[in-house]
Amino acid sequence: MHAAKGDHLVQHGRVVGQHDQVTEVVEVLGQGGDPPYRVRFADGREAVMSPGPDCEVRHPQDRTQQ
Template sequence: MEAHTGDRLVTHGRTVGQQDQVGEIVEVLGTGGTPPYRVRFGDGHEHLLVPGPDSVVRRSVGPAPGPRDGGAP
């Protein structure tokens, strides 16, 4: 698993009716994007996590490059 700051970590519910937990990765503590990750959830709490097989990383989509970034105006 590889992640970067700003990506989302989605942990799927383990039982019927349990919702997925989604948090934003605010810090990558492993080398080369590997766990552990510091993750901030919607209620503001942060946790240090080593995701298991029931988790996936959703890449963040950065803003489109503008004129100062070398993109089209």
């Protein structure tokens, strides 16, 4: 998984009724776009995240095509 500043991480809900959680990558802490990432939640909180297999990266060009 590779991400850059401004990309969105989408963590898919794992149980029925649980919504996807979308965060914005504000800093890449790994080398070459690798995790961990500092992310910002919609409410302004920030955290360091190493995404698992239930996550996907959405690049800005991908979001404009949806």
